[in-house]
Every structure is written in structure tokens, then in C-alpha cells.
Amino acid sequence: MKLHKEGTVTLILEILVFSLFNYLAYTYASKYITCFTSIVTGFLFIMTLNFFRIPKREFERKEGVVYAPCDGKVVVIEEIIEQEYYKDKRIQVSIFMSPLNVHNQLYPISGAVKYTKYHPGKFLVAWHPKASTENERSTVVVENNKITVLFRQIAGALARRIVTYSTVDDKATVADEYGFIKFGSRVDLYLPIGTKINTQLEQKVTAGESIIAIY
Structure with a gap:
């Protein structure tokens, strides 16, 4: 460690x-x-x-799967219109991190970074319905030849700083670090409709190890 x-x-x-x-x-x-x-x-x-x-971890890095980008608990699985980048219906999977969780974020898939944007905002509790659109947040989109995934770091009531290391045209490697959020937060994943979800509500997940979806 x-x-x-x-x-x-x-x-x-x-x-x-x-x-x-x-x-x-x-x-x-x-x-x-x-x-x-x-x-x-x-x-x-x-x-x-x-x-x-x-913590020191060994990652398998299987192909065709979307890994958890952070440690925490799955609190949302639903179809929703993603307003920032895709502007169409996607499957949202949200993972809440308590202050006791490890707080760095890892790439959930490999591919090319197509989009990054930081948004200043409020500090509503991370499980608030409007946290995804009103809180301080940072969005990254990674695409490969099989799937495109948007993942968004969201600050919570305790968090006051989001760090994102990704830049457009970076090569993303699954389970490599791309960011960090200080003191309580959440990460949202937006997956294409039809993606097979491999997790469930209230499930505890581990970054780079737990499989969120299969494509």
C-alpha cells in the first residue's frame, strides 16, 4: 500500500x-x-x-467488459437521457463512495479519450437526484471499436476538489488511474442501451476488479 x-x-x-x-x-x-x-x-x-x-492490486484487464471505475456501492441503475455529450438515452450506473473508500478513479475500459470537461457547481449530497447535473463534476468519454462509455466524477457534500488527469486523444488503458476526488463523492457511468449489466443495486464494488457490464 x-x-x-x-x-x-x-x-x-x-x-x-x-x-x-x-x-x-x-x-x-x-x-x-x-x-x-x-x-x-x-x-x-x-x-x-x-x-x-x-492499496496494491493486481488487475486482470479482460476484454469486452466494463470495470468499476472506483470503490463503493452501486446506488443507481436506470435508463436516462444523458444531456451533456450523447444527448440520447443511456444506462446510468452510479457508484457512491463513502469517506472510508479508496478515492482514486480508474479507467473502466481501454480506448481513446474523446472528450473531457470540468464543471464547477454545488456540493449537494452525492446521492441527491440533481447531484449529477448541479454539483461540481468532471466528465470523460472513452471510445474503442466496440463501445463508448461516459464516466463522470461528482463531488459530494464533503468533497471540494476533483482532479482529472485525462486529456483528449490520450490512450486510456483499463484499470489505469485517471482521477481522484477528495473526501466523499460518486462516479456515474453512462453505457449504451442494450449493454448487459453485471451488477445490482446496493452491491459493493472494487475499482478495476468488479465487472459492471459486458459488451
Whole structure:
């Protein structure tokens, strides 16, 4: 396991701020407050380390399947009009990530990056029906000779920063990293009508390992 590069600044700031809190508590407060401060700051630092962790995983990279782009739980499977890029009916599969999940995102298929766009927006809770269209979000479309898939990073109530590394004409390789969202969020997949869905609501999925659909 390693720590993600997006956590470097956050962890350094926490070390500085928490060290100051503990120093002030040790210098001016009672031993009970000092102990409480140490426990709280230690817990928060461990939680931050956990959030930015990147576990070591081996990926099969099978052809003809769409993998989960992130860890989390499937909260939406429905047919819907995708308004931003396709502007027609697609199958939407949404995966919610809690603050305890790993928060980097992986390409769900291999192909060429055809479209990327970042949208500033609100910070509604990630499961809100309008989160897909009103929250801060970033959209990527990857196509190969068999399928085109749109996947959208969506900030949640706790998230305040979406990072997307993809640019148009990049070569996307399934299970390679393409982005990161800080502190709670969700990812939507938009698949062609007729794609065989291989997951179900409330199912827990793992990025690059769980098969969301077969084409």
C-alpha cells in the first residue's frame, strides 16, 4: 500500500496544525485536555492516511467488459437521457463512495479519450437526484471499436476538489488511474442501451476488479 500524491499537501498541513494544537494543549491546558487533543488529532490524522491510501492490486484487464471505475456501492441503475455529450438515452450506473473508500478513479475500459470537461457547481449530497447535473463534476468519454462509455466524477457534500488527469486523444488503458476526488463523492457511468449489466443495486464494488457490464 502507498499514499496518493493528492494527499501530500493535506497531510503536511495536518501535521503542522495538529502539532501546534498538541503543543498549545501540552503547554497551557490540563493533562486531560492534552490527552483528549492527542487522541482527536491522532484519530483525524489516521483517518486522513486511510483516505489517501492506494492499496496494491493486481488487475486482470479482460476484454469486452466494463470495470468499476472506483470503490463503493452501486446506488443507481436506470435508463436516462444523458444531456451533456450523447444527448440520447443511456444506462446510468452510479457508484457512491463513502469517506472510508479508496478515492482514486480508474479507467473502466481501454480506448481513446474523446472528450473531457470540468464543471464547477454545488456540493449537494452525492446521492441527491440533481447531484449529477448541479454539483461540481468532471466528465470523460472513452471510445474503442466496440463501445463508448461516459464516466463522470461528482463531488459530494464533503468533497471540494476533483482532479482529472485525462486529456483528449490520450490512450486510456483499463484499470489505469485517471482521477481522484477528495473526501466523499460518486462516479456515474453512462453505457449504451442494450449493454448487459453485471451488477445490482446496493452491491459493493472494487475499482478495476468488479465487472459492471459486458459488451
